[in-house]
Structures are given as C-alpha cells and as structure tokens.
Amino acid sequence: MAEARTRTAVLISGRGSNLAVLIAAAADAQFPAEIAFVLSDRADAKGLGLARDHGIPTAVIDKATHGTKAEMEAAFDAALRDAGTELICLAGFMRILSAPFVDSWRDRILNIHPSLLPLFPGLKTHERALEAGVRIHGATVHFVRAEMDAGPIVTQGAVPVLDDDTPDTLADRVLGVEHRIFPLALDLVASGRASVKGERVIIDGAAMAPDAALLSPPD
Ligand code: GRF
Numbered sequence: 001m002a003e004a005r006t007r008t009a010v011l012i013s014g015r016g017s018n019l020a021v022l023i024a025a026a027a028d029a030q031f032p033a034e035i036a037f038v039l040s041d042r043a044d045a046k047g048l049g050l051a052r053d054h055g056i057p058t059a060v061i062d063k064a065t066h067g068t069k070a071e072m073e074a075a076f077d078a079a080l081r082d083a084g085t086e087l088i089c090l091a092g093f094m095r096i097l098s099a100p101f102v103d104s105w106r107d108r109i110l111n112i113h114p115s116l117l118p119l120f121p122g123l124k125t126h127e128r129a130l131e132a133g134v135r136i137h138g139a140t141v142h143f144v145r146a147e148m149d150a151g152p153i154v155t156q157g158a159v160p161v162l163d164d165d166t167p168d169t170l171a172d173r174v175l176g177v178e179h180r181i182f183p184l185a186l187d188l189v190a191s192g193r194a195s196v197k198g199e200r201v202i203i204d205g206a207a208m209a210p211d212a213a214l215l216s217p218p219d
Helices: 017-026 047-053 069-082 099-104 125-132 167-190
Strands: 006-012 033-040 058-060 087-090 109-113 136-143 153-160 194-197 200-203
Touching (some): 006 047, 033 047, 033 167, 087 167
Parallel strands (some): 006 033, 087 109
C-alpha cells in the first residue's frame, strides 16, 4: 500500500495563487502531501472558489462570526484538528497568529514571505527593497515562530532587481519564485527531508553546487 500523504491545510486571505501551485503539486499521487483543507479568515477570498473547484473542503472563520483574536484562533484550531491536519501552510494569510497557537503547532506551520528574510519582514516588501537599493530580492518559506516573519528557513528563491522596476514589476518576478519554492518546501518538509535542528533547517541530500551564485548585475 502507498504511504499515507501528509494531511496539509492551507490558510489564505485572498487571491490564492500560491494555493493554486500547492494544489497542482499535490495532484501528483507521488507528492508527499495532500491538500486536505482550505481555511480563510475572509469570506471573499478568491482562493476559496479554487479550492471548491478541486473538491477540497473549505471553511471561513472571520471576525463577523468570531469577535476576538482568541475566539478566532480557537475556531481555527478546532477546524484544523477536525480536518485531521498534520501540517499548515500560510499562503497569503494576512493575520498574525499568537504565540499559544504557534507553539501548539510548532514546526508544523510553514509561511511564505515575499522577501529574502530576515530582510524586509512585514508589509510592502517590494517598495522597501527598491528604496533600499538591493540588487537581489526574493522570497522565503520558513517555519513559523511567534515573532512575525521569523523562523527556520526551508527554501529561498532570489531574483534580480532591475533599474526600471516598479513595486508591481518586482512583485510579479518574486511571485514567480514563490510559486517554485512553496511546493518545493512542502515536498521537503512532508517527505521528512527537511528538519529543524537548533533554529536552522537541515536538508537531506540537497544537490546544490557550492559555487552556485546569482550575480546582479552579472559579471
Ligand atoms: C504572496 O506574495 C505572499 O508571499 C504574500 O501574499 C501574497 C499572496 O498571494 N504573503 P496569493 O494569495 O498566494 O496569490
């Protein structure tokens, strides 16, 4: 019998393009995770429709039905546990989870963030990258800790910043790498190849050329 796949819940607040690539990756029966549940804190999140189209159970837990942060998080937790969740992916989930919630799912929550953390935690990362004048920018998938946009890093993807970039053109380029590194991170974690040691992630058998480099501008 095939080995059980890791039951993964994806939490979203909006468009759901990262959800879409996770669903696409998990469509392969060999992928070590299945997308078993999609939860949103907003009833109007476009990604909910995408999940329903794929027959994935969904739930909305929002401020209208659960007034306080503690009530909302208790409801998130109950819904996630009811769905048999083993791993959580935050994919454009625009809510900071409290320490008790994060601690009770320690090393079982992944988040994607549109910068090369620890640079530019928080919002408006592309504007801030342009203002800072960095020549390389990117995205990060990391295990979630109680501090915002912090925690052991599983995957990162880098892109060049071009002279004529605007926040929108840069966001588009970064989104392209987000869509590559999130399925990769989920694969590594669900298969057990990535594990947290200390506060670093160790990856079993990562075939990375030691001299690989992205130079910006190129030499
Ligand atoms: C992504 O850029 C993600 O990194 C950020 O919010 C955006 C969500 O996009 N946290 P989508 O909903 O996955 O399309």
